[in-house]
Amino acid sequence: MTVSVRNLTKRYGRTLAVNDVSFDVAPGKVTGFLGPNGAGKSTTLRSIVGLDFPTTGEARIDGSKYIELKAPLHEVGTLLDAKAAHRSRRAVDHLRWIAATHGIRRSRIDEVMDIAGLTSVAKKKVGGFSLGMGQRLGIAAALLGDPGTLILDEPVNGLDPDGVTWIRELLRGFAAEGRTVFLSSHLLGELSLIAEHIVVIGQGKIIADAPLDQLVQTSSVVRVRTPDVARLAALVAGPGIMTTTAAPDHLEIEGLPVEQIAQIAAREQVVVYGIGQVTRTLEDAYNDLTRGAVQYAPQDAESANHV
Numbered sequence: 001m002t003v004s005v006r007n008l009t010k011r012y013g014r015t016l017a018v019n020d021v022s023f024d025v026a027p028g029k030v031t032g033f034l035g036p037n038g039a040g041k042s043t044t045l046r047s048i049v050g051l052d053f054p055t056t057g058e059a060r061i062d063g064s065k066y067i068e069l070k071a072p073l074h075e076v077g078t079l080l081d082a083k084a085a086h087r088s089r090r091a092v093d094h095l096r097w098i099a100a101t102h103g104i105r106r107s108r109i110d111e112v113m114d115i116a117g118l119t120s121v122a123k124k125k126v127g128g129f130s131l132g133m134g135q136r137l138g139i140a141a142a143l144l145g146d147p148g149t150l151i152l153d154e155p156v157n158g159l160d161p162d163g164v165t166w167i168r169e170l171l172r173g174f175a176a177e178g179r180t181v182f183l184s185s186h187l188l189g190e191l192s193l194i195a196e197h198i199v200v201i202g203q204g205k206i207i208a209d210a211p212l213d214q215l216v217q218t219s220s221v222v223r224v225r226t227p228d229v230a231r232l233a234a235l236v237a238g239p240g241i242m243t244t245t246a247a248p249d250h251l252e253i254e255g256l257p258v259e260q261i262a263q264i265a266a267r268e269q270v271v272v273y274g275i276g277q278v279t280r281t282l283e284d285a286y287n288d289l290t291r292g293a294v295q296y297a298p299q300d301a302e303s304a305n306h307v
């Protein structure tokens with residue numbers, strides 16, 4: 001199932017929350033949705049699943065608008081607010097209530113509770129759940145109809161390390177079956193372990209839509225760990241080559257391939273403890289992309305130290 005967003009614009013009064021956004025979410029992989037606070041992620045996700053009506057433009061799931069789907073739970077599983085469950089209801093009753101809307105069999109409720117690790121708290125009231133347990137319940141609900149697509153807003157939030165590993169494996173497995181996964185998250189390190197494709201939104205506009213590999217592609221900088229930084233810097237010096245001492249025993253070299261640097265070091269008998277290309281993290285890529293698109297930031301570096 002492909003999720004297609006076309007020229008989606010959403011205004012709330014004077015606020016232009018989403019501004020002419022178009023992108024596709026492909027099946028068979030996990031797609032991450034990133035952006036600063038207030039960038040328009042939740043509005044976009046809510047518009048995809050018919051909880052918000054676009055001012056103009058549209059979102060379709062395999063060609064249909066969400067509201068046109070005959071049995072939406074079997075097509076799209078959603079988690080948009082982990083606190084949405086009724087506080088006085090028991091976890092199992094929350095799932096029974098949702099299952100009843102689609103005639104989903106009772107045994108499926110046990111299955112999803114088991115998948116989400118909630119079997120032992122099935123009869124506990126949701127009001128007593130932690131954020132992480134609420135997330136697990138929300139994911140169990142999203143899985144109830146065994147859908148082809150999952151749309152999740154911040155599903156990793158509040159999960160403990162076991163929970164983070166669990167959801168990573170769950171979502172990757174889901175995508176490996178050819179299904180579609182679209183999730184937002186501010187946890188960039190975790191997202192780079194889950195997602196293969198990344199869409200970045202800033203101030204209501206799409207500012208990147210690319211495979212993760214492409215965003216974090218290896219830079220041309222080589223970092224060498226050596227006790228002889230000054231000597232190696234002098235040996236590799238030449239036109240178009242930049243060297244930076246990154247730490248007392250770390251030299252960064254731009255403009256020469258790693259093999260050539262290793263050969264120079266070997267030939268000149270410079271001791272090397274480690275050598276390799278510097279890789280950009282998703283966080284580096286995100287910071288570069290969203291510079292200028294952050295709405296809610298401290299006024300200056302000085303105030304940043306005081307928040």
Ligand SMILES: Nc1ncnc2c1ncn2[C@@H]1O[C@H](COP(=O)(O)OP(=O)(O)OP(=O)(O)O)[C@@H](O)[C@H]1O
Binds near residue numbers: 016017
């Ligand atoms: N129901 C609403 N009424 C008025 N303004 C809204 C409403 N929902 C969102 N907005 C505004 O639209 C903009 C986008 O909000 P949205 O919640 O989509 O951002 P987000 O990227 O999900 O942010 P966060 O990372 O903080 O969750 C913000 O300026 C927000 O204040």
